[in-house]
Amino acid sequence: MTLLQLENLSVTLRNRRVLSDVSVSVAAGEVVGLIGRNGVGKTTLMRAALGLIPASGHSSLAAMTPNARAKAVAWMPQTREIAWPVSVEDLVALGRLPHDDRARGPVEAALRHMALEPLRNRRATNLSGGEQARALIARALAQETPLLMADEPIAGLDPEHQIATMEVFADIAAAGRGVMLTLHDIALAARHCTRLIVLSENSVLADGAPSDVLTEGTLARAFSITAYHAQSDDGPVFQPLRRVT
């Protein structure tokens, strides 16, 4: 089942073309990593897909009513803003707003998945940066939408919580939902995403399985780097090495 379909999506911001004719999709069961240099247009792509900024072309999500969209996709923006000093538990429960219910099950599951049970009664505004990120991921998880879109959700998390969060994404994909996330850690992207979309120069440079996408040529063109790549018993190992000048 397709959860997001973008066809020829183009975005111009302040007279500058940021995205040109991007056509990609996300299906149930996928963890899709959107990668590329700073400023290449990853956030712009997600925001346009969600209908948050004007774009030409087609996005299946932007075409929905706001109510339908809130039940179809949970969105975790890059800016981690917690507006009120509510408890972590109450913050996560806000994820249930689109459903207009007081279901505790999804809230408890989200707290458990993000290892937030010991922090449930703490003021969300008093948490550390990484703890706040985990609380905001939990809020998105509690929304229990078919698709989760998250902009750099694991930035600032410690290694254990980065791996744990990627495993949560893999679990929800295995349960028939889908995840699209941006990230800058190519090693984690290679290891935990089922598919990678590489943006470069306003459009999609590569789209496919991590081992097919992370080639020497693509890495040089999209990131100006070389990388060491090996296959371990535990899966792919990927280490960026040096800049290509």
Ligand SMILES: Nc1ncnc2c1ncn2[C@@H]1O[C@H](COP(=O)(O)OP(=O)(O)OP(=O)(O)O)[C@@H](O)[C@H]1O
């Ligand atoms: N509101 C805006 N007005 C004008 N230009 C913008 C606006 N928002 C973003 N841009 C520009 O659009 C380009 C794409 O920005 P975007 O935030 O999508 O990049 P990104 O790939 O998510 O980068 P990063 O990895 O640094 O988060 C950048 O050059 C940015 O300066």
